[in-house]
Amino acid sequence: MEIETEKLRRMINAAAYWTLPPGIEFLLKKTLCKMTSKKKNVEKLYLSKKLIVQLKDKHLGERCFILATGPSIQEQDLTVLEGELCIAVSHFFLHKDIKRISPRYHVLAPYHPPFSFIELDKVFRSLNEAYEGDVTLALGHTAYEFSAYNFLQKNPEYLKKNYFFIDYSKSQPLGEVNYMLSPTWDIAKAPFQVRTVIYSAIQLAAYMGCKKIYLLGCDHDYLHDMQRVTNHHFYREEDGVSDAEHLSAFTTERWLEEYYFRWKQYRLMREYLKSIDCDIYNSTHGGMLDVFPRVPLCEAVEHKKIDH
Secondary structure, three states: OHHHHHHHHHHHHHHHHHHHHHHHHHHHHHHHHHHHHHHHHHHHHHHOHHHHHHHHHOOOOOOEEEOOOOHHHHOHHHHHHHHOOOOEEEHHOOOHHHHOOEEEEEEEOOOOOOOHHHHHHHHHHHHHHHHHEEEEEEEEEEOOOHHHHHHHHHHHHOOOOOEEEEOOOOOOOOOOOOOOOHHHHOOOOOOOOOHHHHHHHHHHHHOOOOOOOEOOOOOOOOOHOOOOOOOOOOOOHHHHOOOOOHOOOOOOHHHHHHHHHHHHHHHHHHHHHHOOOOOOEEEOOOOOOOOOOOOHHHHHOOOOOOOO
16 A cells, blocks of 8 residues: 555656646645555554543543343433433444434454455445434454445545454453453453454453443344344444344354353453452343343433542
């Protein structure tokens, strides 16, 4: 990428010098400079931990709502979350009330096969349409050819100042050996691996110092029908990025393994969060997830204050 940009710069300089008036030459060089600086900004975005560090304990003692994309979301009136601290995940930007809820944070998990830049282009276009104001976007990163990092390298026009990466390239699975170790939860270092984007959102909430976390749209009900590979979200399959190809490769054994580790790791998360005086609840309408205490959304929003 750097070689291509440098070659383009030299070609433009040479052509401009011999063929263009000084004013036009200046404008072309200025445009090229902007292209190069955007590329450097992507490098800084990935390498710098400045924005992440600024989020440390930013919402100390507050409560937050993690908004996932399960079909149960359609059964709930989420407009009651207007003004609340919300962390949206994945394709929640497709929700009809996204502008009214206006989540302050949005999280995307690391991309993996079979997804490509075609899906990422669709995701970033939708993000720009959904969020009129600033939103802090956390992008999970692993070494994948079609990662969000590589996409932004090639498409810096999508880059915004409040975007940052959580680096999972050196992460380890959450287990009994490491779940009580604070570095395992430090998103500025190498937090534990994610099996679902909900993990990333919980990591972010804990890092920012939230003391009550409510989960919404975490249906986790794939085991009800393991042959079904579509309609696992509140939105239409064609409006988002389809999981059909990915899920069609799952066998019964793969599903049982996935659920075993999710339930075990959710339990470990609950125990760690309790140790730092943070309570996590499930306010999803239905679903299979029974690791966290159930609190109906209407009851959760009634309690405006948190006992410290």
